[in-house]
């Protein structure tokens with residue numbers, strides 16, 4: 001069984017993903033944090049919901065070192081510093097970047113960061129030793145954490161390595177969603193930008209879980 005670690009998994013997006021991956025029985029799941037006690041506390045609360053000790057908590061670096069696949073769920077202003085803090089542990093692995101380069105307070109406007117996208121910045125920072133893909137930017141934490149409901153969203157996956165994209169698509173499927181190969185890493189700018197659009201739609205339509213579904217596929 002592969003191990004997936006969620007760096008910054010103590011916030012909004014990480015716990016819902018952890019719950020769904022742990023419940024699937026397909027992955028060993030680790031919550032990473034800058035504080036060990038916080039990681040343990042979140043893991044314990046998820047295990048209480050799951051009714052079994054399926055999720056572990058660790059410091060980010062230990063979590064990244066232990067994992068086969070590393071998922072990053074931190075705010076954009078913590079993106080590069082967090083990657084720097086685990087870059088040694090990431091060597092040879094797949095990094096699934098969930099980060100959206102939002103620019104508060106105008107979080108419903110698309111913001112394109114200097115490196116083209118958060119995902120492209122991660123790949124540039126980490127170099128060829130790490131295969132970076134983007135995924136899960138368009139899925140709301142509210143849906144993910146409500147384990148009783150299916151998540152009616154597709155997960156667009158972009159990256160330059162086919163096998164790494166397949167890992168992210170498998171993670172999407174384990175979490176109960178359809179993962180779609182959305183092309184090269186260059187396309188991540190659109191996937192990340194869609195999140196700002198969905199946040200705006202949530203605000204205008206008084207919702208908290210707008211998502212996307214691709215139609216017309218067999």
Ligand SMILES: NC(=O)c1ccc[n+]([C@@H]2O[C@H](COP(=O)([O-])OP(=O)(O)OC[C@H]3O[C@@H](n4cnc5c(N)ncnc54)[C@H](OP(=O)(O)O)[C@@H]3O)[C@@H](O)[C@H]2O)c1
Nearest residue numbers: 008010011012013033034073074075078099100137140141
């Ligand atoms: N929430 C959503 O519905 C949603 C949906 C799609 C995409 N996203 C994207 O996913 C990412 C995570 O979202 P989120 O809502 O889970 O974020 P969050 O709750 O604000 O933060 C997640 C975790 O990041 C760590 N963190 C926060 N500030 C940090 C800093 N300055 N330096 C280092 N680590 C820091 C914290 O972990 P520790 O304190 O434990 O280290 C925190 O629990 C974001 O880029 C967001 O845009 C979110």
